[in-house]
Amino acid sequence: MKQEDRLKIQAWLDGELAPQESARIADLIDNDLEAKELADDLRAMQKALEIGEKPVFLEDSREFYWSQVERQIEAEEPITENSQPELVSGSLGDALRWLIPVGSLAAISALMLNFDSIDTTPDLLETSEPGIEIPPPSPANPPSGRVESSGTALEEESPVSPEVGVFSFEGTQNGGNLSSPEDPNTLPESIENPER
Amino acid sequence: MAKLDIPNAADDELVRSAQKGNMAPYEELVHRHRDKIYARAFSMLRNEEEALDVSQEAWVKGWQRLKQFQHNSSFTTWMTRICINLCLDFLRKRQRQQTDSLDQMEEETGGVERRMDVEDYNPTEEMERSELRKEIDAAMEKLSYEHRTVLVLHEFERMEYKEIAKSMQCSIGTVMSRLFYARRRLAKILISLKKERQN
DSSP, X not given: OOHHHHHHHHHHHTTOSOHHHHHHHHHHHHHOHHHHHHXXXXXXXXXXXXXXXXXXXXXXXXXXXXXXXXXXXXXXXXXXXXXXXXXXXXXXXXXXHHHHHHHHHHHHHHHHHHHHHHHHHHHHHXXXXXXXXXXXXXXXXXXXXXXXXXXXXXXXHOTHHHHHHHHHHHHHHTTSTTSOTTOGGGSSSOSSOOOO | OOOOOGGGSOHHHHHXXXXXXXXXXXXXXXXXXXXXXXXXXXXXXXXXXXXXXXXXXXXXXXXXXXXXXXXXXOHHHHHHHHHHHHHHHHHHHHHHTSOOXXXXXXXXXXXXXXXXXXXXXXXXXXXXXXXXXXXXXXXHHTSOHHHHHHHIIIIISOOOHHHHHHHHTSOHHHHHHHHHXXXXXXXXXXXXXXXXXXX
């Protein structure tokens, strides 16, 4: 008997054979001893396996098992679950997904331009005529970019910049995971390829 | 809206609540079905530690993908499929680290199994069901992962050839061939176990 026919006998028993082939295989089993014996063997194995599997149970307690699952869930979803619950839903979330990085870029560009102007400010101060008094910075009305210790002053002056940095950082670190948690594409892995 | 009575709620109710982001119902689902998911992982991986890790990973994936669950099947079926896919990925990864298995070589060269006589093995006689289960389990352990997997998916998960082919990333013909030799080999092992038991 051909191997192809053996596989078809098996498929016939498994209910997987096309109807047009079924009649021929049924006939083969009826009239060919080898085919009949094979069908009987396969039926015996099917019957044996119908009894099912040996029961297996977890030894860990419910609480311990869940705590491990929960910890992994929390470890893998720090942003979508906790940080941005309101911003990321529906079309607003989609819009923000693009607006945040674009806005960040714009803010960074503006910041760079500011840096240029800061670089030139000390020159202006140095070339200013003697006798002109520069008022000390006051908390109520801080000078704009006209500072000698530019780093600290800039941070105080531009409350936007640290936030820009944070948004930009998160967006790139998570490959765009700032989008809606309802979007399956934001999940870190596919089921088909869970390797990390 | 009435508060969900978590311990007494049906799976479907728990799933719908969990799909809204509530974790307590999901925790209950994990409690209810963790043994089943672990058992499936164990039956495929045959290693307690690996099965534990993969089963937990399946629950994490389940949570992450819960919003995709459309209620077209039971939640446990859906979770079991996730677990099976993770097991297959795990096994593929492990397999890549090994050379081709003897079983694969045998399949390609036409196989070495001979037909067994019907009278050699009658699973319904002599043995209690629990004993038979143990014996089948012992025999399954001796199979290659390809043969064991195809048997588990077909015989215990009731998956069709095409579903198995998709999961195992192979052709339907390969599934048929693997299933055929898996059954032959399993029968042979069961016969040898029976002989051991009788001696």
